[in-house]
Every structure is written in structure tokens, then in C-alpha cells.
Amino acid sequence: MYCPxxxxxxxxxxxxxxxxxxxxxxAKNFSRSRDEGPKSTAVAMILSIIFPGTGxxxxxxxxxxILVFVVCLVSALVGMLMFVVLPVLAVSLLIQAVLWVYGLMxxxxxxxxxxxxxxx
Ligand SMILES: [Zn+2]
Numbered sequence: 001m002y003c004p005x006x007x008x009x010x011x012x013x014x015x016x017x018x019x020x021x022x023x024x025x026x027a028k029n030f031s032r033s034r035d036e037g038p039k040s041t042a043v044a045m046i047l048s049i050i051f052p053g054t055g056x057x058x059x060x061x062x063x064x065x066i067l068v069f070v071v072c073l074v075s076a077l078v079g080m081l082m083f084v085v086l087p088v089l090a091v092s093l094l095i096q097a098v099l100w101v102y103g104l105m106x107x108x109x110x111x112x113x114x115x116x117x118x119x120x
Pocket of ligand 1: 003004005007020022
């Protein structure tokens with residue numbers, strides 16, 4: 001890493017810069033939070049709009065997001081395969097609509113939690 005004060009290269013475990021003796025602890029914390037970094041909450045929302053629930057998984061590794069996505073996918077497939085049976089198609093669309101909304105709620109909750117961890 002590099003000293004934020006004088007810009008010279010210093011070892012990763014250094015607490016003080018050997019050149020200008022600036023404290024490097026804050027620089028280290030800064031680079032760490034940047035590494036684990038803010039994921040894009042916009043990407044999470046877009047993901048969740050296109051693939052219900054996946055945004056929650058993207059931002060918080062929330063497994064419920066994947067479940068929502070899988071159930072939604074299965075329901076869509078069943079709806080497509082059995083589209084001639086109108087009640088099945090209707091139920092399939094209803095399930096997808098409900099899961100889509102649920103997925104968005106899950107994602108916006110996950111984004112809230114994420115923002116508490118990594119404030120902008
Ligand atoms: Zn320095």
C-alpha cells in the first residue's frame with residue numbers, strides 16, 4: 001500500500017509511515033471498507049426488477065432472494081406449459097406478481113441493512 005500523506009510505498013502491516021511517520025491505521029481501514037466495498041444498490045434494484053428476489057441475494061447473500069427467484073421461475077414455466085388451462089395460467093401470473101413485489105421488498109430491506117453497514 002501507499003502512504004496517504006507522502007505517497008511512498010510502505011509495507012501492508014506498517015502502523016506508521018517510515019518516511020514521514022504519518023499514522024497508517026486510518027488509511028488501512030479506509031482501503032478495507034473500500035475492498036468489501038459498497039456494492040451498487042442500483043444494480044441490486046435492477047436485478048430484482050428483472051429477476052425477482054436476486055437483488056437481495058446480490059447485496060446481502062439473502063437465500064430467500066434465490067428461493068423467490070426459483071419459485072417465480074417454476075411458476076412461470078408451469079404457466080407457459082399449461083397456458084391453455086386458464087386457471088393455471090392465472091394462478092401462475094398471480095404467484096409471479098406477488099413474488100415480484102415480495103422480491104422488491106426483500107431487496108429494499110436488504111439495501112437498508114446494507115446502507116447501515118456501509119453508509120454512503
Ligand atoms: Zn508517509
